Amino acid sequence: IFAASSAFGQQDPLPSWNDGAAKQAIEGFVEKVTEEEGPDYVAPDNRIAVFDNDGTLWVEHPAYTQLVFAIDRVKALAPEHPEWKDKQPFKAVLEGDMKTLAASGQKGIAELVMATHAGMTPAEFETIVEDWLAEAKHPRFKKPYTELAYQPMLELLSYLRDNGFKTFIVSGGGIEFMRPWTDRVYGIPPDQVVGSSIKTEFQDKDGDPELMRMPAMNFIDDGPGKPVGINQHIGQRPIAAFGNSDGDLQMLEWTTAGDGPRFGMIVHHTDAKREYAYDRDTKFGRLDKALDMAPEEGWTVVDMKNDWKQIFPPEPAP
Amino acid sequence: IFAASSAFGQQDPLPSWNDGAAKQAIEGFVEKVTEEEGPDYVAPDNRIAVFDNDGTLWVEHPAYTQLVFAIDRVKALAPEHPEWKDKQPFKAVLEGDMKTLAASGQKGIAELVMATHAGMTPAEFETIVEDWLAEAKHPRFKKPYTELAYQPMLELLSYLRDNGFKTFIVSGGGIEFMRPWTDRVYGIPPDQVVGSSIKTEFQDKDGDPELMRMPAMNFIDDGPGKPVGINQHIGQRPIAAFGNSDGDLQMLEWTTAGDGPRFGMIVHHTDAKREYAYDRDTKFGRLDKALDMAPEEGWTVVDMKNDWKQIFPPEPAP
Ligand SMILES: [Ca+2]
């Protein structure tokens, strides 16, 4: 028994991370908050870690997965909506005119989401999401999106949980777009997922009580919305936050401004060869102000190209 | 070791419950959903149980605890608000005119909450709640409110958790009024508390990122709001719901209308001697329609007087 636990203790919990400043910062933080006699000890109840999703836990280029989903849904539903042929941003989607779609901005994307994500129960929407994920493939990597989570981040999630952390997703993406698969892919159950949402209404038609998804925004869990979403869902200020864009800025600020030991990390996409390289000039996952602030705020910046031995999980044995 | 675990296995997990239909229904449900080879087996991930708070887990008479808190806060803050002397419902509170206060209804209570629960950070509000709970005593039982949780329900929470359930509070009360103490009293951590809320705003004054509680309602987690709140926070339909009033009706309906084994329970306050007796005719915790529906819906009604051996936890040894 001694030999076994000793061997276990020496196993590297982050094998896909190169030895370097980022890995050392993570391990140093976890060691100090878990050292019971140390000055920086944090009780397990307060070991709350929050993770952005798109670009932090899985691929977000060439476009957010949920946007690709919404576009596919517009195409699938188009026969029932002849009016979409002449109405933006639907027209742009149906004509494959990504430039016009992009120009429609957040408002345009919200219209697509509203039109395609509402008018059904949460259970029905879950089935649509699951069916789509089972078929859809990433255009470059030719794999299901759920196989394009970052292996080093999966190891990090497990490492934190093994050290008594409770891990949450806090994403600008739709809460019910993520919940069907986050447990399977990340080990994060539905109630530990925070995200943007449309309104949901209780209806009791014909004595059959149901929830109905409505075409109206309820909450935008992005930017200054992230600390609000965290407070609403988790009810505690986290001690560690992980993001990749300016949409995570306020979450990083609020998390790391708390008393006691704090950890902030930014995943910087620097690897065009194995994944993508982007920061200040991109429509999806723009990282500008947060990158500038990182040094003075003490946030660890992960350089994907140099810090990660591999990007994606290994292929399952054939 | 064998003797110890055998004895443990035979220990009654619900010692404060009299043997009777309610206790048998609870135990029967838990046994069938945890029997791995049985037809009603439910995987641990789906063992979600939701509990109303006021009148289900702790005392709500002669008035909701949070209303007593709001009244005490109005009195404490009155010197800073001379205008309250002439403004309802504050005037009624300051003059001890409970009839006028009651007549102001939900709207009046919401005004008290807004005026006394906003204009501070969540952490500051938590301190105010903790300080108040440490001092306040129930007018009849002369004990802190947090000692007036129902012992049989505390046993039920533990029993469910010991059987792989995840337990949540889903209350019409304020989410941040409950979170400071639910872990200590019920073993339910802050992120497993769902409740009503006022709006919270992210502010970054002087480079000090903070959340600020605003005097505006965000969400009413009562009646048809309860299934909506459950869906938003938990993201799964529970398999068991526990309530005590018509405010729990839609939660009970939605929970028990799902497929597979389901459990709904209503705590009926029938014990004027040891606690209170009320149902159809009360301002706090009105139970009317849900009581009528219980038989046909198959909901278990707990008769506090006959089903519970004791109401409150035993006094700690002196
Ligand atoms: Ca992101």
Ligand SMILES: [Ca+2]
């Ligand atoms: Ca109640």
